[in-house]
Amino acid sequence: MKIKNLFLDRDGTIIVEKHYLKDPDEVELLPNAVDGLKKFVEKGVNLFIVTNQSGIGRGYFSVQDLYKVNKRLCDILSLYHVQIKDIEFCPHSPDDNCRCRKPKTYMWEKLQKKYNLISHETVVIGDKLSDVLMGRNAGFILNALVLTGYGEYSLKKGPIDCFDLIAKDLLDFYYLLENRGCL
Template sequence: MRKVIFLDRDGTINIEKSYLHKWEDFEFEKNAIEGLKKLKKLGYEFIVVTNQSGIGRGYYTEDDLIALNNEMMKKLKEYGIEILECFYCPHHKEKGIGKYKVDCDCRKPSPGMLLEGIKKYNVDINNSYMIGDKKGDLEAGEKAGLKSILVLTGYGKNTVKDIEDNYLIANDLLDVTNLVK
């Protein structure tokens, strides 16, 4: 079984930018690469799970997102960091358009993307984590049976006021390495 860290993308791996979908606008969060390198040395593999309602709202396409994720994975690979897969939810039950206007089980805080990753990659949930900057990330991790860690990057500094004490908190992905075993 695999030890995996499930990662939210926007605000966790990269700097939060409204409906980011172009590689030229992508910037890694402070200490993200260093943190991922250290987590890899601790034996973790990585899966990205990201809500992308911008697709459902018609702001950009699934192809735009896939191209951006592929560039991110290519850049991370240059640092020796491999992402097993990037799962994404394009849906939004109120603001989605057409086929994207659905109440799905993949949009965080629902655990659908995580459960799919757990099954597909034979993840050891007792030794794996969900890391993100929003309450929905933490709740999705909890619903999937994972320990969840809030990072204070992205929306994390605002989120910290609204979460229960049962979640671990780290300044950024490098600081996460002090909380995992």
């Protein structure tokens, strides 16, 4: 199996979890995040971000605030020649019972149609069970937990058999996949 697409959670996976982040100046990359992403890019893997942003639905910040944060993140990453192919977000609160909030798969379905993605060429990594379950629900080949952000807590909470792979950070994730011959 060869991985062509990587679905990434944003908060706690690429950048430091800041609890309803709305200020672009607060965007802070996690250790080894950019180094890991660079390696995936070098292998020709397409990077996508799919992120639950219930702070919008809860009224804590606006869609415009979210765009500014995402733009800052993409600007920083582009300094390292890391391009994010696309970003999807769910703006709803859990009570809205929408079809996009992870672990639901509508964000995947949108990107899948737009770019003709194949689920068994796609993997996900995130710091919460809902990230990993989204990948499972979408039929991805591998659904990984990262131990940054809420990752340690998610690992304790389990259930552990939901996680196909557990990585310390995005660089560790890259090497784990490389060792498996997936890249």
